Amino acid sequence: MLENPGWLFVGATLLPLASFLVLFIGGKHWGRAAGWIATAAIGAAFVLSLIGAALYLPYSGLFAHHHHDHHHVAGHEKHPHHHGQAQKSSHEHSHEHVTLAQREPGVPPWQAGLIWARVSTGGPGQATALRLGFYVDGLTVAMFVMITLVATLIHIFSTGYMAEELQVEVHDHQSHVVRAGRYPRFFTYMSLFCFSMLNLVLADNLFQIFISWELVGICSYLLIGYYYERRSASNAANKAFITNRVGDAGFIIGAAILWTYCGTLTLHDTVREQKNAEGQLVRVVEPGLFSRLRMPATDSHGTPLPGQLDEYIGNFARVEPILARGSSDAVTRYRFSSSGPYVLLFTTDHFHGEDLVLDDGISASTSPSATGLSVMPYWALVLAGVGVFLGCVGKSAQFPLHVWLPDAMEGPTPVSALIHAATMVAAGVYLVGRAFPMFTPEVLLLIAYVGAITLFVAATIALVQTDIKKVLAYSTVSQLGFMMLALGVGGWIAGLFHLLTHAFFKALLFLGSGSVIHGCHHEQDMMKMGGLYDKMKITALTMLVGVLAIAGAPLFSGWYSKDAIMVSALAFVVHYPQHMLLFLLPLITVAMTAFYMFRLWYLTFTGEPRDEHVYEHAHESPAVMTVPLIVLAFFSVTVAWGWPPWDAHASALEHYLDHEMPIYLHPDPDNRQVDKFLAPVRKYAEQPEAFPNVQLPEPHALAGLLALLSAGIGFLLATTIYYWGYLDPEGTRQQFARVYDFLWEKWHFDELYRWIAVRPALVLARVCRWFDLNVIDGLVDGSARATVRVSQWDGKFDLGIIDGLVNLTADVIYAVGAWLRNVQTGFLRNYVLFLALAAVGIFALVSYILALVG
């Protein structure tokens, strides 16, 4: 067998790149062949990924040991931190020098790499290298299979969907421009897109990830702006690109901080062969970011660290400097303290655990100069985490940078499917999962709250959209929020599990909507559809599968992953009740998800046709489009199945990911390296019986029941309104005209950014112009003019500011009074509602404050 099967994945990554290069150089006039080349490349990549996955499976959790005891073993095998692969032998002879360990060929994680640039950080002899390498563990494998499978299906679908681009002249029905068809160009970009995403998943260091990150950004720019003759499309492409720049600025700041203090951007440890003085080949373990930041359980010689440090093992070792009087090394002595302003950075060689505890009466202190370790400020670590997360916020369209994603609908529908399901937006969630061990508790909370706000805001907006693709776009934003929330509350498995299941049903939904749009001749407004079920049965039924999956109907893949997320959130709020919102917001949003998805389906496929013209011309799509739909529908149902399927927590995929979880999250009693912030949460989620004093039913049962109930309410509401027609949507809309407008305008985010970003830029320009005209010219024109101007300004000040303030006060009070007048409706029944609402509000507020205080 292959000595290092990781190269299979490198091959899978390079195939789309080759396809891109070939098409870019010569594919301009190849027509249909261009589509088949790109499809063949990504299809071959899929086959390679499958082979790689098959080779990986024997090492995965599915075939390893029993669920609980393999955590421990796996943790050691999988995480060669601090001691290379010699963990097994170090159990027996724990004092062996383990950096000389032999690594068994063919055992994951598969990694290799090369250095393509060396940069000196300025420290004595501390040259650090920029790496090009790969790191393949179970998460990489799962992501590869998912990305290549979904991308292959999307490619096949596109060969049908983009067929009209094959014509010599295409009439753009929106911009009314007649232009040349550009079928090959589409597939050129798609290949580059796939390569970028695969490379991102494959990379073993932050810098390589950042390169792919930018490549993904430019591909999205090119593909969203594919119909660049349309003003809206080119604007949307700009918006996506610029919004992502904001996030990427954060990413590069975070990476720069880590580079400066840690001297490496590699995430995991790397094993390198080097010749020593005697000319023998020895293997050197170089520490990755994670082993630099988190305290290992053993020192570099395999000796367990002293017991006083138990509190810090597996966590960030926070220290504070000791100011000893009269001592020359006052600044180089540090004391361990859970709130210290510095973090100790570890290495994998040449430090002794006993050096960490100096015995001079102080319980635990250290002197980095003695141990060869260094320190970095804690705030810098938090800032680095926030920065990297900001990059993920931009890519994964999280609040407040979510505005680009709905506009990205301007691209061709297969692109939307690719962006939304498998590539771009998945990148952010993937990176948060990949870089998870470097996030401090503060950053994790930020992630959870950003996710919670995003999922709620996006779902409310999706409730009122009428463009079929916009609804799906906001549902993606919302589902990504679910994933971020799950990661933030420590549900590492839940977040990535949902990422994988979501990829399938969201691709299905987008391709289904593409089929509808294709069949209706580019009509996207659901208000003009209706009754299409008879015309396109396959599309309707496959989309129904997608709707059921995203709504979380039992036995569909979304049910398993959403359940896992709700359990994580519940376990978190039980331990940190002041963050109750992190459970309540997703619970409400589950109902909203079911509501807007069924609304979409009912509006499109059931009822009376609302637009005769559209209905007359509607037709089912060709087989090249419906077959991917059926395949995706199959996976949308079964991808998360385990045995038995009706047990929400027996999912095979979830157990597979369970094995890949960072060791810091394993709540086993004999794992010393647990994260102290999240360990109790994980323990409660997995073994609630260990917490007899928590007066709640079992978290799995409770969270699952509540989520199902919530989804059921959403489904019933949608059915009542849009299927049975029992409640009149128009009447409801008028009832809540204000709320409706607010949601229709997407919470006014676009206006907000116009005010805080676009307008200030224009104002600044005007100020400069004014400065030029008045100050510079004014100086020239002499003081007389200036005097006149000053008195004029004075008059304006009097009239504008002084009088204005007085009038403003009166106006505000009048407006407030006029608005408050609306509350007094005079209807008895409204007063009852106000009372009930006020009771809810006050109670929630008081309990929230109490939870914050206590």
Add this chain to the structure above:
Amino acid sequence: MSVGDILFWIVGLTTALCAVMVVVTQHIVRCAIWLLFTLAGTAGLFFLLGLDFLGATQLFVYVGGTLVLVIFGVMLTATGPFIQLRAGAGEWAIAIIVGLLLYGLIALSWLFADWSKLPGSALPDDPRRMYHTEQLGRALLGDTSVQPSSVLPGVSGSRAAADKASGKLPEPPKRQASAFLLPFEIVSVHLLVVLIGAAYLARAKRKRVVMAPRESL
């Protein structure tokens, strides 16, 4: 699950369902019938709790009195078009949402509440330890030496006595029973005032003063 538990779920869920039906039903007379079932179901819950006097009162006062009064009201005012007054779709939606919020809030606080922090201890699962009519009456009159009855009406005396003899029925801890004489009197007076007030309000119509148009003056 014991027989009592199964009974509780049957009676409790029926009661809850009937209450929801009161809300959902549009026809006011049917509403009243659902309300009747709800009130009777509540009485059933009291019986299940072992509070027989309370259950009987509920049946007498509510089902026998209040509900009849309500049905009178329906009959006196139900004329043609007013029987079915429908609320708008939006009002339904908002009311249901507020209702769900309120229920969620209450249910969550019940689920999260830690009852062990209440003063006193939780009572063992034994309905025979309840206060029955006699003890209630004495408590109302301020008799502080009230003890729970050891004999449950309907349970044969011999068994209860045997339990007591064999020490299966532990003596409850001594506690100061509150005197409820004053509140009892206040409620009585209140009821009297209310009845007089109701009679005054609902008595035969006063002469209606018809204002003549100003022009004719």
Add this chain to the structure above:
Amino acid sequence: MGNVGLTQYLLIGAVLFVSGVVCMAIKRNAIGVLMGVELVLNGATVNFAAFARFHEAFRVEGQIFALFTIVLAAAEAAIALAIVLNFYNNYLTVDVDSAEELKG
């Protein structure tokens, strides 16, 4: 579900209470509103009774207060019906929405 205890009774009481509130908010018929009030009071009574049964500290008080509540509900029904009849005499309808003189 577990054993039937205090919480289960309280949850049923909460259903009655919330049904009552929604009933008050939704019925345009004044008698319907009155029924809502009865439901709310019933919910409270169930709570009192449940505490009386399951907790030492409320053994007497729970029952006594439940009794008071029943009496109060009866009194309330009487007076409310009187008001409804009067309302009907004045407006010739029992639609509470027609009484909106308090509109701001």
